[in-house]
Amino acid sequence: MPYTGSCACGAVTATIAGEPVAVRQCWCRQCQRVAAGSPTTNAIFATDDVELSGTLTTTSYVAESGNTLTQSFCGLCGTPVLAQSSARPQFRTMRIGFLDQPHGLAPQVAIWTDDAPAWAHIDPALERFARQPPAPAPAKA
Template sequence: MVYHGRCQCGAVRAEIRGEPAAVRECWCRQCQQLAAGGPTRNAMFRTEDVELSGELSTFAYVAASGNTLLQSYCGVCGTPVMAQSSARPQFRTIRLGFLDVLGSVRPTMAIWTEEAPYWALIDPDLEQHTRQPPPPPATS
């Protein structure tokens, strides 16, 4: 499968050749700040499967997991593009809203649910982790 993505203004684009290793929604506090109070929804693709064009702006911080996260977004329009974790350099975590065909992937797991606000609606059919989940299986 080939996935394509682009930011709102079109300055950053992606072509992704491969299936996601995991698709998650994250309720950590930093993701809530990024997603206007809700979770971020993300697909983890192998680094070598992701080809980006355009200039990204970045912001790095140490997350509650203890890992350094690098958030990338379009420096022109601000669209969130992806994250990279120091614990999993083999993956790029692409924001689902960045993908052109949103319906083609959907979360199967909710993570950091202990940080979700009391009013959060978390799909009970999703596998749930109160904090950091185990890494996705290695893909070939």
């Protein structure tokens, strides 16, 4: 099923042709900063499946994993749109809140759980990784 997305003001939109290779909840400290203390929830799509329109504002930093992470958001309304890891250029990590409903996507994995605050509730049904997980498998052709 194709997915679509838009920021709060509509200046940035996306059409995504394929299915995600993974849906993850990330508890790293940087994601907690982006998500006001909670985890980010992200669907990882093949780069070639993602078509964006509008102007993104980006910021980059070296993450605890050692990879350069570039986060992109709408410069007009601030809606987080996607992240891109230097280690995985074949993927775009789309923020679930950016995707239009109903999309039916839910996290399958919780990552960087060692960074979660003591009060965090992490669904016990989710597979967990204390730190950086292995790369997701490529999308099936």
